[in-house]
Amino acid sequence: MAKDVLCEVNTCSxxxxxxxxxxxxxxxxxxxxKEATRAEETDCQTFEKKTE
Ligand code: SF4
Structure with a gap:
């Protein structure tokens, strides 16, 4: 369970x-x-585009 996750991607549902x-x-x-060394080399795959 994700707990206390902060995220600025406000287009995600x-x-x-x-x-x-x-x-x-x-x-x-x-x-x-294949091997991340910086935050920029990671992504949230749980992202789902928010529908308006
Ligand atoms: S699922 Fe990922 S992109 Fe969407 S709000 Fe949560 S952390 Fe952010």
């Missing part, structure tokens, strides 16, 4: 006010690399 994530769990994967 799991995003709530004050940068809170309401997903039960999240999966963070590598971004284009």
């Amino acid at each position: 799991h995003w709530e006010n004050e940068n809170k994530c309401n997903a039960d769990s999240i999966f963070v994967a590598f971004n284009k690399v």
Whole structure:
């Protein structure tokens, strides 16, 4: 269970006010690399585009 996850991606359907994530769990994967050495090389795969 994801607890106290803060996220600024406010276009995600799991995003709530004050940068809170309401997903039960999240999966963070590598971004284009096989071994991440910087935060920029990671991504949240639980992202789902918010529908208006
Ligand atoms: S699922 Fe990922 S992208 Fe969406 S609010 Fe949670 S942490 Fe952010």
